[in-house]
Amino acid sequence: MQRFTQNVVAVIQAIPKGKVTSYGRVAALAGNPRGARQVSRYLHSLSEKYDLPWHRVVNAAGKISLPKGRGYEQQRALLEDEGVVFSGSRSIDFSVFLWEPVSHPDGQLMVPQP
DNA sequence: CTCGTGACTCCCG
DNA sequence: TCGGGAGCCACGA
Incomplete structure (x- = not known):
């Protein structure tokens, strides 16, 4: 498995409960800003294999990308269970629920070195 | 080796 | 606002 793939897994597992992030951000944190689609x-x-909190990943617009009947409902339910609110009934307010692993002297995310 | 395929994004008109 | 088009890239067939 490639490093990027491992990083993606690590990043996703690092998303705290009650927060979400986007595909693009996960990709960027994993070292490939252009890898959103891979994510x-x-x-x-x-x-399943890595027991990832997949439901905490939405698209850049703060919406669930899955079509209804294809996981949309399940993802939304899982998020609401964690306290995530869907404003307007379809999108998540990033200013409140976006996970920001801001660089911190010690709390930095375990992103590998370039 | 090449090719099709996305639970994406960004950029324009 | 909204939709279309191009960029991107790992992975399986």
Whole structure:
């Protein structure tokens, strides 16, 4: 498995309960700002194997990308269980629920070195 | 090796 | 606002 893939897994597992992030951010944190599409694929193929909180990943607009009947409802239910609120009934307010692993002297996310 | 395929994003008109 | 198009890239067939 490639480093990027491992990083994606690590980043997703690091998302705290009650917070969400976007595919693009996960990709960026994993070291590939252009790898958003890969992230979606990993969720699809590795979520069970690595027990990932896949539901905490939404698109850049703060919405669930899954179509209804294809996981939308399940994801939304899981998020609401954690306290995430859908404003307007469809989108998540990033200013409140976005997970920001801001660089911190010690609390930095375990992103590998370039 | 090449090709199709996305639970994405960004940029324009 | 909204939709279309192009960029991107790992992975399985």
